[in-house]
Each structure stands twice: as C-alpha cells, then as structure tokens.
Amino acid sequence: MVHTGELLDVLLAGGRRSDRLTHLRHLPARAGEQVDWPAWADPDLVRGYRSLGVERPWRHQAEAADAAWSGRHTVLATSTGSGKSLAFWLPALTAVRADVAAGTLDPGRIESAARRGSVLYLSPTKALAADQLGSVQRVLTASGARDVRVATCDGDTGRDERRWVQEHADVVLTNPDFLHFALLPNHRRWSRFLGSLRYVVVDECHAFRGVFGAHVSAVLRRLHRVSASYAPQQPRLPGSAQEARRPATPGPVFLLASATTSDPAASAARLVGGEGREIVAVTDDASPAGRKTFALWQPPELPSAGGPWSDLLPEADPWATPLPGDAPGPEGSGPVGTGQEQVAEEPDRPRRSATVETADLLADLTAAGARTLAFTRSRRSAESVATIAQEHLDAVDPSLRGVVAAYRGGYLPEERRALEQAIRDGRLRALATTNALELGVDISGLDVVLISGWPGTRVSMWQQAGRSGRAGAEGLVALIAREDPLDTYLVHHPEAIFDTPVEATVFDPANPYVLAPHLCAAAAELPLREEDLPLFGPRTRELLDSLVARGALRRRASGWYWTHAESAARLTDLRGSGGDPVRVVELSTGRMLGTVDAAAADSTVHPGAVYVHQGATFVVDELHLADSVALVSRRDVDYGTWAKWVTTTEIRSVDQERQWGPVRWGFGAVDVTTQVVSYQRKRVPDMQSLGTEVLDLPARTLHTSSVWWTAPAEVLEAAGVTAETAPGALHAAEHASIGLLPLLATCDRWDLGGVSTALHVDTEQATVFVHDAYPGGAGFAERGYELGETWLRATREAIATCRCASGCPACVQSPKCGNANNPLEKAAAIRLLDAVLAHSPGS
Known part of the structure; x- marks a missing residue:
C-alpha cells in the first residue's frame, strides 16, 4: 500500500498542480471500542467470526444485534466499513439455527415438525445482494454451520432454482423489485418462507429516498401484511428462537442498515411504518477509522484564445451524458425528463472538464501503484474516464492499460461480478464507476477515491469517501468540481461540506401517484380489509374511493378487490424509470450489450445515436419502444x-x-x-x-x-x-x-x-x-x-x-x-x- 503523503504528491504532480487544490482537510483517526459477544449468540457463529479475524464485535454492532434479538425494529446508522452486516447477520442466523435445533429436540413429537425460521434480506441492487451472499457463506463455512440454507433470488434466477429457494431456503437475499414483481404477487408459492419469517433486513436503507423510497415503503407494508396472514399457522416451540425473542410488535422484526444520516429513526419509521419511537436507532460508531486526507479540487481554466473549441478542449469528454448514477435508482436508471449534454457557446474562460481531469489523476495514481475508485456522475463519464486513463497509461507502460476498467449499471450481471472480483484480488488497480459501487459491495484495501462532481448529497459523498482507507487504514479522497454552480460553490466553501450535518433521508409514503398502484397490488395479493387501511396511511380510504370510481378496484362489503386479469404489480415501476428497461442488442449477433432506462431511451438510443460500451462504439439502427429494444451495429465512428x-x-x-x-x-x-x-x-x-x-x-x-x-x-x-x-x-x-x-x-x-x-x-x-x-x-x-x-x-x-x-x-x-x-x-x-x-x- 502506498503512503497517503506520497499519493497526495502524485495528485499535486510535485507542485505543478497545486493551484487546483482549493482546500485540504485532514480528518483524524478514531480508535475502536470492542465489547463481549452477546450471551445469546450462537457459539458456532461466534467461533466462525473469530476464525475470520473478528475476535470481538464493536460496541455499535453488539447494541444493534441486542435490540434486534429482543424483538425491536432497529436501524444501525454508521459509516462505510463499520461492520454493519455483522450486526444483522448475528441475530438473524442465530434465530434460524435455534429454530433448527429446537425442531430436532424430539423427532417423535408432532409439535417438533414446526417450520424453521426464515430471514429476508433486501438491498437496493443485485450486486450488493450477491456480495452479501458470499459474506454469509464465508461465515457459515467458518462456523461449520451446514444446517442453514442461503440463496439469492432475483430476476436473473432460473425457474428450477427459484422453486428450490421457495421450498427450502432459510435465508433469501433479494431486492425490492423482485419482492414487488414476483414474490408478493405469488406469495402462496412462498407460504412456507413467509409463514416463518423472523427478520427482514433492509440494507443501505438511506438509498431508499425520494419517489423510490416511497415505492419501497409501500412494498414493505405489503410484505408485512402478507407475512402476517401466514403467521398464525406457526406453532411456538418451547426453547425456540420465537420463544426467546418475543417481538414488541407482531410480524417480522425489521433491521435496517444505513449510512450516517440525520434522524435515522424517523426515516426508518416512514420506511417500514410506525412511529419513530418504535425504532431503536444505533448511531454511535465504535469502529476504528484511519486518518483520512480530503482534497477539494477545481480543474484549471484553459488558456484564452480566439480559436475554436478544438484548440481549447482537445481532450473534451465527447461521451459525457449526465444521466444520474446507478443508485439509489435501478442500476443505471434516471429520472423522467433527463437527456444528453448539450454543447454550449464558448464561455470566456472555460475550465478543463472534470471527466478529463479525473482521468489524468486516475492514470497518475495507477502508475504510482495506488488502488483507486473514481466515482463519476454518469454511465458515459465512467466509460470516458476509463478509456482516457487507459490511453495515458498505454503511453507510459502498455502493461498497465489492462489494470483500469469501467463499471456501471447496464452491464450484464456476469460482467459486473467479474469486475468486482478483479478489483478485489488485484488484477484491476482502478475502476471508473458510477455510484453503483457507492453501496456496500465489499471492496477493501483501496488507497484513493476520486469523486468526479458533487454526488448530490453529503450522505452519498461520505459513502463514496468511505471506500478509501477502510479497516482503520489511511486514505486519500479528492472531490473534483464540475463546471456547475453547486460544485463551484462547494469547493470554495469547505464548511458546507465538512462542518454541516448530513441530510435526512426524505420521501413521502403518502404520494398518491405511488400509493394508488400499490393499493391495487395489495388488493390483488389479498383483498384489502378495513383493518388494513391504517397500515398504508391516512389518505388510503380517499385513494381507494378514487380507484373504485375509476374501475381499478371493486368494493364489496368484505373489502376491496382486484378483479382484472392482468397483474396489478405491472401498474407501477419502483424505480420511477417510466417502464421496462430498453435492451441494447447487437443486430448482427443478437448479443445483449446492456440496458438503458426507459425514460432516457429517446435521448440516448434513438435511431442514429452513438452508444458506448467498454470503450467500443456502436450506432443505433432501430429503436422499438413497444418492445423495449434498441438494435445497434458495431462501428468505429469519429x-x-x-x-x-x-x-x-x-x-x-x-x-x-x-x-x-x-x-x-x-x-x-x-x-x-x-x-x-x-x-x-x-x-x-x-x-x-x-x-x-x-x-x-x-x-x-x-x-x-x-x-x-x-x-x-x-x-x-x-x-x-x-x-x-x-x-x-x-x-x-x-x-x-x-x-x-x-x-x-x-x-x-x-x-x-x-x-x-x-x-x-x-x-x-x-x-x-x-x-x-x-x-x-x-x-x-x-x-x-x-x-x-x-x-x-x-x-x-x-x-x-x-x-x-x-x-x-x-x-x-x-x-x-x-x-x-x-x-x-x-x-x-x-x-x-x-x-x-x-x-x-x-x-
């Protein structure tokens, strides 16, 4: 690992780039505080964690795990790399193992045939669920606990594998989209799993904000309602995890993991339903943190000249499409109404683009031996940063070209998994990524994080910055300003970054455009009864009356019913992307290159558009909106x-x-x-x-x-x-x-x-x-x-x-x-x- 001081000197190019540094802040190191393992923790799991190097938990891990074990909804809001996963897996896996043990105490007794407990894990992205699957399997293998069956299940899971998960899995890792489109509409096939649901883990819950947060909130309320309908079928075994852990509220216990946010209890309560006082918030981070050096950076002004842009911007980013990043929306989605960058009339003194500046810094850091993540604001910027950095490295040492790559939503799952593994094992030294890697995918040992453009919120900025110097090591972070009013303001007003509290996670669960289709989906799952209405909020009856008047639902004395042949879940898109993603398919081979969010398709994959994938250029031949497909051909274009x-x-x-x-x-x-x-x-x-x-x-x-x-x-x-x-x-x-x-x-x-x-x-x-x-x-x-x-x-x-x-x-x-x-x-x-x-x- 290269020393942070040396890497800062690489950024500054030995002083030649010092004029671009607007502020340097040193964040002090923090010592960790460990405590004893909880008395209720499964001894085998404790041995497993110890064999993996976790001798004792951090205090915040034990506090959150204790609260969850006692049956209280809990939110753990601490920094990136603080070990939040241990806090939810310890009680969840202990509960499953206790139920298994209780069920085998007396095979001759009929009541011993009770269902073993189950756990549902939800994350904003498939990548994070796949990463957590590996983490859980490592813990179980180290513990010798072969009696817990764990699996991921999402839109990529085949039919036979999905059937096995429905019938046998104890722990299922998925995302809210699968819950909405597949699990809840087909809940009868999941009756075994839902009927014994002990915990629902909601990871990276700060990502569920805005309209996406409102959608996920409605999905979680639907989950609570459906799982409660199966709960009475469960016998309570003496000595089982159910008996040891009597919930303060009926139904599964919700355990939420979040970045550091303002008022996490209130945000968690809005997400899962209930008042803030019903949520235990653990916010005091007791994990160690290394000294972090944070640089605010503004690219230089380009020389004044009377020539055209070709003279001023020889390295301008030709592929910059400022679509939003890949999370908290779907991997690669963007809000309705966004489109591509427009080239304006020449300003008086334009600055070098943040994309080109980031690529230069990334190439220099990679050549110096650093392991780096460069966060960008768009898919195309990620491609461009990686391509430019590769070209710079090629001129220095051709063998270094292959150690830098792009990572973004829209790639196929196998491509993303391969990139994640390559950055972990060192085959790649650097990734230019959208905020798809902002969330909890475990990539440790990074030296530097470059943030190309303000990521939108302080919560996101600290999440991205936390990727450097994890596990108590030192780290270097640089925020590189785009030519944007907010970016310019922030790099010259460091107090607005470092001395201002992080934001609260904001969303409105009562948004009628969000709630109405979820009420239809809920009625299709189980007819809505009068006693269900408080679960969905005070405007529920008004919305139901409107849905009945429009013919969406039918009112009967016993409740509200969905009577249409089509799936009610198809009425809404959790990510707010305006429809099914548009698949980008190579015309000559039928190979799917990736996807583009439906709302951005008109402006990014229209006929004649240039589409970039891992540095290769394709031209769109046809766009079929009705079929959600864009057909492209490989062409080298200038x-x-x-x-x-x-x-x-x-x-x-x-x-x-x-x-x-x-x-x-x-x-x-x-x-x-x-x-x-x-x-x-x-x-x-x-x-x-x-x-x-x-x-x-x-x-x-x-x-x-x-x-x-x-x-x-x-x-x-x-x-x-x-x-x-x-x-x-x-x-x-x-x-x-x-x-x-x-x-x-x-x-x-x-x-x-x-x-x-x-x-x-x-x-x-x-x-x-x-x-x-x-x-x-x-x-x-x-x-x-x-x-x-x-x-x-x-x-x-x-x-x-x-x-x-x-x-x-x-x-x-x-x-x-x-x-x-x-x-x-x-x-x-x-x-x-x-x-x-x-x-x-x-x-």
Whole structure:
C-alpha cells in the first residue's frame, strides 16, 4: 500500500498542480471500542467470526444485534466499513439455527415438525445482494454451520432454482423489485418462507429516498401484511428462537442498515411504518477509522484564445451524458425528463472538464501503484474516464492499460461480478464507476477515491469517501468540481461540506401517484380489509374511493378487490424509470450489450445515436419502444450524438400561493410534456457540427409537482430587461436555481427539471418553473417553495460571483438543457433576480 503523503504528491504532480487544490482537510483517526459477544449468540457463529479475524464485535454492532434479538425494529446508522452486516447477520442466523435445533429436540413429537425460521434480506441492487451472499457463506463455512440454507433470488434466477429457494431456503437475499414483481404477487408459492419469517433486513436503507423510497415503503407494508396472514399457522416451540425473542410488535422484526444520516429513526419509521419511537436507532460508531486526507479540487481554466473549441478542449469528454448514477435508482436508471449534454457557446474562460481531469489523476495514481475508485456522475463519464486513463497509461507502460476498467449499471450481471472480483484480488488497480459501487459491495484495501462532481448529497459523498482507507487504514479522497454552480460553490466553501450535518433521508409514503398502484397490488395479493387501511396511511380510504370510481378496484362489503386479469404489480415501476428497461442488442449477433432506462431511451438510443460500451462504439439502427429494444451495429465512428427536445408545462392545480408585491409564488401539480425532436452529430474531439437529423418520437408527459415564480411587466421594466433579453434572463435564472436547490433539499439537479418562458399561458406573465423529475413529485420543489427567498438569494449570489463575463457551466449553463443553452443572458438574470428579491419579505 502506498503512503497517503506520497499519493497526495502524485495528485499535486510535485507542485505543478497545486493551484487546483482549493482546500485540504485532514480528518483524524478514531480508535475502536470492542465489547463481549452477546450471551445469546450462537457459539458456532461466534467461533466462525473469530476464525475470520473478528475476535470481538464493536460496541455499535453488539447494541444493534441486542435490540434486534429482543424483538425491536432497529436501524444501525454508521459509516462505510463499520461492520454493519455483522450486526444483522448475528441475530438473524442465530434465530434460524435455534429454530433448527429446537425442531430436532424430539423427532417423535408432532409439535417438533414446526417450520424453521426464515430471514429476508433486501438491498437496493443485485450486486450488493450477491456480495452479501458470499459474506454469509464465508461465515457459515467458518462456523461449520451446514444446517442453514442461503440463496439469492432475483430476476436473473432460473425457474428450477427459484422453486428450490421457495421450498427450502432459510435465508433469501433479494431486492425490492423482485419482492414487488414476483414474490408478493405469488406469495402462496412462498407460504412456507413467509409463514416463518423472523427478520427482514433492509440494507443501505438511506438509498431508499425520494419517489423510490416511497415505492419501497409501500412494498414493505405489503410484505408485512402478507407475512402476517401466514403467521398464525406457526406453532411456538418451547426453547425456540420465537420463544426467546418475543417481538414488541407482531410480524417480522425489521433491521435496517444505513449510512450516517440525520434522524435515522424517523426515516426508518416512514420506511417500514410506525412511529419513530418504535425504532431503536444505533448511531454511535465504535469502529476504528484511519486518518483520512480530503482534497477539494477545481480543474484549471484553459488558456484564452480566439480559436475554436478544438484548440481549447482537445481532450473534451465527447461521451459525457449526465444521466444520474446507478443508485439509489435501478442500476443505471434516471429520472423522467433527463437527456444528453448539450454543447454550449464558448464561455470566456472555460475550465478543463472534470471527466478529463479525473482521468489524468486516475492514470497518475495507477502508475504510482495506488488502488483507486473514481466515482463519476454518469454511465458515459465512467466509460470516458476509463478509456482516457487507459490511453495515458498505454503511453507510459502498455502493461498497465489492462489494470483500469469501467463499471456501471447496464452491464450484464456476469460482467459486473467479474469486475468486482478483479478489483478485489488485484488484477484491476482502478475502476471508473458510477455510484453503483457507492453501496456496500465489499471492496477493501483501496488507497484513493476520486469523486468526479458533487454526488448530490453529503450522505452519498461520505459513502463514496468511505471506500478509501477502510479497516482503520489511511486514505486519500479528492472531490473534483464540475463546471456547475453547486460544485463551484462547494469547493470554495469547505464548511458546507465538512462542518454541516448530513441530510435526512426524505420521501413521502403518502404520494398518491405511488400509493394508488400499490393499493391495487395489495388488493390483488389479498383483498384489502378495513383493518388494513391504517397500515398504508391516512389518505388510503380517499385513494381507494378514487380507484373504485375509476374501475381499478371493486368494493364489496368484505373489502376491496382486484378483479382484472392482468397483474396489478405491472401498474407501477419502483424505480420511477417510466417502464421496462430498453435492451441494447447487437443486430448482427443478437448479443445483449446492456440496458438503458426507459425514460432516457429517446435521448440516448434513438435511431442514429452513438452508444458506448467498454470503450467500443456502436450506432443505433432501430429503436422499438413497444418492445423495449434498441438494435445497434458495431462501428468505429469519429463523432458523438446529442439530442434536442422541447418541453412545455401546464399548471393543473395551485396548492399553495403567496405574493411578494407584484411577484407571485406558486406550488402545485403540473403536467410537463417533453418530446425529443432531433439530434446533432458532432465530430470528436473538436466538436464541429456534422449536421442535424430530425426524429419522429412520441411526446412523454410527466405528472408532477412544481414551484414557480412570476415576473410581471413592471418587474422586468425595473430590472431593465427588455422583450429581447427576457427569454435569456429567465432561462439563465432557471438553470442557476436548479443548480442551487440541492443546497436546500435532499436531491441533486438530476432530480429536478425546469422551464422558463417570457409569457406563460396559465400565469399570463413571465414565469420560471422548477419541478420534481418524478411522477407525483418527491418533495424537492415544495422545499424550494418553502425557502424561496433563501433559494433565490443563493442563486443570485452564485451567478454574480462567477468570474465569467457572459455565462458558463459554473453559473448559468446547464448540462441537461434541451435547447443547447440558448438563449442565456447572465447580466440580465442578475438584474432580474435583484428586482424580484427587492419585493421579498426580507428585503
């Protein structure tokens, strides 16, 4: 392992890159605190853990395990690498083994034929479930415990293997999607397993936020209801784990593992149902931590020149598609309404792209012998960082080219497993990854983590940073700023990163767009009864009445029934991706290369689009949306493709409203209609336009929540904003406000969308809209409405303090603009925001 000081010198290139370092923070080491094993712990399991090097547990592990064993729902919220898995596997496996032992005490007695206890493990991704399977099997093998049957079961599991799991498995590891689409709709086939369910482990539960969190919350409530319907069939054996552990609440005990978040008990209660006081929260991390060096980094400005972009950006990232990362959504999914990066008009002093800067640093660190993860903000950025780093290493030492690879969602499962194993055993030294590796896949012994662009929340940042220096070793982390208002602000305001508490996990289980289809799914599983309604929240009856009126459910005296032939589970997509993933298939061979989330398909795999997979380029021949398949052909091309779309917003209801003099603020439901209309081919790397092609794709309408503010004629006049500059001023203010809202809400700009117009048909005035990019909304726009003045002042400050003259990606340009960042008027936007804020309550 290379010393952290040496690696910092590699980052700084012996001082040649010192001007890019905006702040250096040394986080001190922390000593660990061990305690004795709980008295109830299975002796064989304890011996197994000891043989694997865990002589005694950390105090937080024992506290969480004790709470779970006593039958209390528990959330353990501690740092990456703090050993959260031991805290839930120790009570879970002990319970299963105790039931097995109790059942064999007296084979001659009929009551000894009771079902052995079972455990369900849920994680946000298949990769994490597969990783945990290996961990559990290592513990059981070391313990000599051959009487516990463990298996993963998900969408990739074959029919015969799935039948074995249903009939025999004691511990099943899966994800919420499988629970929603397969297990719960077919719960009768799982009656043995559900009828003896002792524990439900929810791993990395901080990933269940926003609309995805609301979906998972509904799924867990459905699970609780179905498992309770089988519970009365279980006899209670004297001396069994059931007897030793009498739950404080009926049904299985929920044990949740989380990153360090604000108020984890309240978040866990929203997720599984119940009040915060019913959840035991263990938050004091007693594991050791090595000294961590954290660098904030801003890529350099490129030299001023009068030449084209080809002279300024010879290494510009031609494949950057700022889709969201691969978690907490599905592996590789993105919110509705996002699309590809648009190349803007040349700014006055552009900075080197974060993608190219990250690739350079990754290559230098790899050549120096470091083991590194480079987190990127998109699938294509991961591919690009890996490819550029490989090219740099090839020039230094051709043998090093093969030790760097890309990792992202959309790869086939076997590709992802092979990459995970290669980084573990040292065949790979570095991975450029989306946040698919942010979650708990066990990759230890890493020296450095590079974070290319603010990951959206402090929770995610600390999760990614925690990958370096695990198990008490020292580590180096560098956050490399993109040209983005928030990134620029953060690397120059380190207190906003290091001295500010992490966010709470925010989601709304009562979101009607989320809850309504889950009520249909619940009714299809078992008819909904009156006594079930409190489980799903106070708005349940109102939603049921609406579903009956629309013919989705049928009301009878005994309850609510699903009477349709099709599966009710197909009514909703947990990941909010708008449909089944689009498979990317090579036309000549029939080989499936990967998948693209349905909402992003129009802008990423439209006919003529360039698709990149492990550095190889393919061109899309056909896109069949009805069949969810894109057919591609392998071609070496010297260009990339960038989509263009048009967006309109219609106000459906005004839920809240307030006046700032002539300025009106509103919050409510809107319909956002987006249509990809064309794409542009641009030569790589000089980005010269090679032409525009028209597309004929259907429009997509998103029903969501939005905040908006108006600027009537007198405000525009006071700001000196003319009819010619108004569209650009409003557009610039919209972009910057989207970039700054994540400072106030638990989101990033990919969770948001926006529209600005000089005259909106509903408000009849110039209006700026910022909406949640998820059906039904996710609470982010409402947060903007609540903190409108603070939000706009931060937006104005970000634009005014940017050093550029006419607007750049660090202030008013947006990587997700459908109009190629045109028009934009930076100076007029500052004057407009000043005029609006002059009417604010705090003015």
